[in-house]
Amino acid sequence: MTALLRVENLVKHYAPGQGLLSRLLGQKPRMVQALNGVSLEIRAGETLGLIGESGCGKSTFGRAILRLHEPTSGSVRFGGTDVLALDPAALKAMRRRMQIIFQNPYASLNPRKTVAQILAQPLRLHGLASGAELQERVRAMLAHVGLRPSHAERYPHQFSGGQRQRIGIARALILNPEFVVCDEPVSALDVSIQAQIIELLARLKRELGLTYLFISHDIAVIGYVSDRVAVMYLGEIVETGPARAVLHAPQHPYTKALMSAVPGGGAEDRVRLLGDLPSPMDPPPGCRFHTRCGFATDLCRSTVPPQRALQGERMVACHHFPETPP
């Protein structure tokens, strides 16, 4: 399969708000290192699941590749086009092909617009339809995501959480994109509704030939929707590979700890993580995971582990695992 999206060495540093005192003293702000050289490819037609704890940079990654946040450095190529080099007009045209679904359907829909207006806006902005054709495309999209034609004239607050997420999905898909970033699309929903939205996303992917980057902290959901997964820790990718292989036989100690923390597998023989996620303003040297890793050695504390390719299209960034690399 060919790569639809190829990301190389993507870096995103944020300057956090500076206090008055440190500004007066002329101190340099400490940067939040949200992404620290991330390389990933997403293949046409696949779902790549991106997992990691909150604050690891997974949402920043989803936004940086769409340039909703400008990356600090690196390269993003989408179907051969260098996304980071596009001028504003070309970027706008590119956004037709790359869309995003947000986590919180309550906050991401304009409360003062009707559903019809929300769905018509992308088509108007891109000059893709008007008049009767526009109305028809809005109606067809509503039906596609399982909403009724009568819903078009209602406002977001008149819908339940699950229905609102359907509106968010409709808005992302009405431009016929090829690639969609699904940023925690089911995390705010009740479990019985979660399954409805997961099924809807799977059906739309089949029917419309979409490619997804699916970001979630819920590992079971990721396991269910993904073809391949990437595991992120403090702004770096620590492991990638086919979803089942990585989730059922994780190699990186961080992935192992994540998997064993998933409820339902019994509370015994867990790989425990020590302490909390370090601050991305002050990430540990060497392997970023060494402060919480039960297997860390001096090598881990001083040297960044190389990304090692394993059999079966897998990659692990660890000095010690797997113990006998192929």
Added chain:
Amino acid sequence: MTEPLLEITDLRVAFHARHGKVRAVDGVSLTVAPGECLGIVGESGSGKSVTFAAVMGLIRPPGRIEAGRIRFAGRDLVGLDAASYRQLRGRDIAMTLQDAQTSLNPALTVGTQIIEVLAAHGEGNARARAVEMMTMVGIPAAERRLGDYPHQFSGGMRQRMMVAIALSCRPKLLIADEPTTALDVTIQAQVLELIASIRAKLGMSVVLITHDLGVVADYCDRVAVMYAGQIVEAGRTADIIGSPRHPYTEGLLASVPDLHNLDRPIRPIEGQVPDLIDLPPGCRFLPRCPKARPDCAKPVPMRAVGEGRNVRCVLT
């Protein structure tokens, strides 16, 4: 059988809204034995949190306990005067809330907040006890961190701080309302194991309110499943998760992806939770139930179906 620590009988709680009466809890009966961990599972609006807000004496107008009995350690709690309730809360029954971020006072140090509880219940040497509790929940350098404000703690640490405050007076019952929902799985496991180990050490009872059946499977002896203000199924955890009898429980189990069994297809429950103002007279799950039949439209009582197991369904 030993006397239950907590016994709720036919509890009804309603909120009077402009459009009518919201029947949030409608005839809930349950017991918690000493030392037991009971899981309460349900989605938003199922009444799981309101039931235990009633136990804590926290129902305020427009909410009202309309009927029912809550007995705790031999005392009736419904109608208990405010002063007696204050004596009870924190000392005998403690509760941790879902969102540690908003449940801790941002303007007070964590030390003040935990010492306040100990002092209110006349615990001597509150400061030493506070440090002891914080150390027990795994907050490093507790002595020094007493002077920290909640924003200086990470999400997991704040949740552990709430557990420390809740457990500081060694309550007989801990009500943990979605203690891990806002947390990452790794921290979630830490907090749940902490609660489990303290439960074992102090012999306290725990009510774990959650929407996560995996959490229930790992930590609870028994479980009650709630839907639209009622318990629809209750019994031993292994029985209920292994062979659910109520179609809603079945639906819940089938709708959650299982990391340990990814080949099992997930099946959503169609439709939505009913409006609690305008409830169907019969089974509340009827409009969404794949197995519904005509007699489901009549009120359905809870029925015993085997040892310690109850189901509210005409099919069983």
